[in-house]
Amino acid sequence: MSSDERTGLYVESTIIMTTVRLVAPFVLTFALFVMFHGANSPGGGFQGGVIAGSVVMMLAFAYGIDAAREWVDVRVVAALASGGVLVFAAIGLGTILLGGNFLEYHLYEQFVSHATAYGIELVELGIGGIVASVAIGLFFLLAAGFGHAVDSPEGEN
Amino acid sequence: MSLSLIEAVLLVFVLGCAIGAAVLRDVLAALMAFAAYSLGISIIWVMLEAPDVGLTEAAVGAGIMTILFILALANTVRPQENGLFEPISVRTIALVGAFVVVMLATVPSLPAVGADGAANPVVSGEVTQYYIENAYADTEVHNAVTAVLAAYRGFDTLGEAVVVFSAGVAALTVLRQEVFA
Structure with a gap:
């Protein structure tokens, strides 16, 4: 029943498909710009991550949610979400191992120059990964609805 | 404090959208009013020189939230009801009005x-x-x-x-x- 509703949501339109195909690379580039350039202009990981996630939603809008679901690799989404948390926590805890406080970036100066700038950049990328993957995940989960959950028996998951 | 024309128009627009989101009967219409509200607020943030907050509001409030709400709506049954606005009880108006008065009382102490x-x-x-x-x-x-x-x-x-x-x-x-x- 829910799958019927979902196919009813999708309208195949050449105009939308062409527009999305044209715009999507630029939106993804803009998302990465917002993430990388957050140090010197408005933006950062949270905003860039949401914009990156919206690329997948645009594709779903143009080609249908089920097509987008098949195209997106769930392992990449999961890796981005948990990888982001791990990167952030590792950078933060690493400075404690080096004898400093949490996120005391300049302690990495002994390994790389401009460690603080690069450290902040990596943290922003980690946040971007978390936000983008969770946004994509919530989108697909909500699109699927409770249909699967109700159909599958208790304790089978 | 004097408002420029564009600020006044934006404030009226945001206020109208907020009230629309609260009183419109059709859920999809209320949702659209909410998205327009977020977009208006994000422009106000930019005008107040808070571009970081504005970018977040535009991307999350007007963008992702609207999409997620529409998806949730698509998975529910929307009752066809007549009437453009939700019937509003006097008690609700009194409560919301009192809350607004309390909030407005803090405004003069802001710089x-x-x-x-x-x-x-x-x-x-x-x-x-x-x-x-x-x-x-x-x-x-x-x-x-x-x-x-x-x-x-x-x-x-x-x-x-x-x-x-x-x-x-x-x-x-x-x-x-x-x-x-």
Whole structure:
């Protein structure tokens, strides 16, 4: 029943498909710009991550949610979400191992120059990964609805 | 405090959208009013020189939230009802009105928009001045907001990032799914 509703949501339109195909690379580039350039202009990981996630939603809008679901690799989404948390926590805890406080970036100066700038950049990328993957995940989960959950028996998951 | 024309128009637009989101009977219409409200507020943030907040409001409030709400709506049954507006009880108006009065009572104690120096304790405060003077030397980033977010208040930000991550995990758990797709 829910799958019927979902196919009813999708309208195949050449105009939308062409527009999305044209715009999507630029939106993804803009998302990465917002993430990388957050140090010197408005933006950062949270905003860039949401914009990156919206690329997948645009594709779903143009080609249908089920097509987008098949195209997106769930392992990449999961890796981005948990990888982001791990990167952030590792950078933060690493400075404690080096004898400093949490996120005391300049302690990495002994390994790389401009460690603080690069450290902040990596943290922003980690946040971007978390936000983008969770946004994509919530989108697909909500699109699927409770249909699967109700159909599958208790304790089978 | 005088308002420019565009500020006045934006404020009226945002106020109208907010009231529309509250009183419109059709859920989809209320949702659209809510999205328009977010977009208007994000422009106001930019005009108040808070582009970071404006970008977040536009991307999250007007963008992702609207999409997620529409998806949730598509998975529910929308009753066809007549009448454009929700019937509003006097008690609700009294309660909301009282709340608005309480909130408005705090407005006179805020510094004027754009006020500088001693007239604006937010700008002249010790912490703000420290960030403005030392952010670049300490963190090598020009955007002081990023410096506070990723360096000075980095531990809080780790918490926020984990909250987003947990929200995803919680959604998986509630919907009894194992993968994000």
